[in-house]
Amino acid sequence: MPELPEVETVKRSLVPHLENTVLSSVITRRKGLRIPFPEQFCQKLSGKKIINITRRGKYLLIYLEKDLVLIIHLGMSGHIRVLQKNIPVPSKHDHIDFVTQNGVTIRYNDPRRFGIVTLAKRETIGSHKLLRNIGPEPLSNSFNAVVLMKKLNGRNIAIKCALLDQKIVAGLGNIYVSESLFRSGISPKRLSKNISFKKAEKLVKMIRIVLTDAINAGGSTLNDHRRPDGKLGYFQYQFLVYGKNGELCGYCEKAKIQKIIQAGRSTFFCSNCQR
DNA sequence: CTATCCACCTGGCGGC
DNA sequence: TGCCGCCAGGTGGATA
Numbered sequence: 274m275p276e277l278p279e280v281e282t283v284k285r286s287l288v289p290h291l292e293n294t295v296l297s298s299v300i301t302r303r304k305g306l307r308i309p310f311p312e313q314f315c316q317k318l319s320g321k322k323i324i325n326i327t328r329r330g331k332y333l334l335i336y337l338e339k340d341l342v343l344i345i346h347l348g349m350s351g352h353i354r355v356l357q358k359n360i361p362v363p364s365k366h367d368h369i370d371f372v373t374q375n376g377v378t379i380r381y382n383d384p385r386r387f388g389i390v391t392l393a394k395r396e397t398i399g400s401h402k403l404l405r406n407i408g409p410e411p412l413s414n415s416f417n418a419v420v421l422m423k424k425l426n427g428r429n430i431a432i433k434c435a436l437l438d439q440k441i442v443a444g445l446g447n448i449y450v451s452e453s454l455f456r457s458g459i460s461p462k463r464l465s466k467n468i469s470f471k472k473a474e475k476l477v478k479m480i481r482i483v484l485t486d487a488i489n490a491g492g493s494t495l496n497d498h499r500r501p502d503g504k505l506g507y508f509q510y511q512f513l514v515y516g517k518n519g520e521l522c523g524y525c526e527k528a529k530i531q532k533i534i535q536a537g538r539s540t541f542f543c544s545n546c547q548r
Numbered sequence: 549c550t551a552t553c554c555a556c557c558t559g560g561c562g563g564c
Numbered sequence: 565t566g567c568c569g570c571c572a573g574g575t576g577g578a579t580a
Contacts (some may be wrong), residue, residue, distance in 0.1 A: 275573050308574095331573095331574080346574085348575080350558075384559065385572090387557070387573095396567080430551085434551095437574090450574055493573075496559090496572080537552075537553075537554095
């Protein structure tokens with residue numbers, strides 16, 4: 274469950290359980306995920322109080338005392354559950370448990386193990402390898418048409434690929450790029466350098482709307498993955514193009530939604546509505 | 549700079 | 565039932 278709205282949903286689920294609570298223990302069941310866990314990972318975290326939780330793009334940042342930051346990325350298949358009372362026996366891909374002093378267990382599960390869980394020092398977080406090149410937060414004022422145009426300027430890559438690039442804008446993934454481009458009337462194949470300022474303005478606006486709506490819907494639920502609180506997100510019911518190849522476009526009702534492959538990933542669009 | 553292929557992994561699905 | 569290929573919400577590296 275890994276684009277910005279899903280990560281934001283996870284963050285919001287964790288805040289009431291974790292902020293101002295102390296980790297009594299941390300249990301890892303393997304050496305690492307996409308990268309190894311740091312040396313002494315569990316020891317460094319146990320006994321530490323969690324100060325606050327933020328999100329940067331698709332990364333969760335959990336700030337603890339002693340200027341320690343726990344960095345979490347969910348990859349393709351990572352999910353987090355909040356467990357209280359009757360905590361089940363860990364199953365196959367439950368790789369990490371964060372146990373708090375008030376009896377809550379935060380369990381990290383990730384079948385494909387493309388996720389990342391690591392530590393950093395607070396003062397180095399701005400220059401951290403994983404975070405330093407990430408573009409503006411799409412829901413903040415640092416993201417606007419002028420900034421976007423500057424990033425797209427002269428680029429010969431398809432706009433779809435540009436928006437997937439976390440250096441251009443943070444947090445968008447395969448679903449929300451297709452949905453944002455559709456709502457903006459921009460073909461995913463259009464070269465970045467050929468996006469007009471007017472279209473960039475529209476795109477910025479639509480990215481904001483799509484992400485905000487998705488967050489309000491609790492994210493998107495694919496393959497029955499659950500939110501940390503066990504609930505399902507339901508933005509998938511608001512998809513207009515993603516996964517709808519072969520269906521008649523619900524907007525123009527003239528063309529069928531097409532699926533194409535760009536940079537090895539599926540893109541969904543309406544060739545009539547998007548130019 | 550860009551496109552393409554690949555790697556990292558497991559699981560679910562449809563087809564035979 | 566089983567095997568097989570293909571697909572999947574991500575990212576980074578090598579190559580041409």
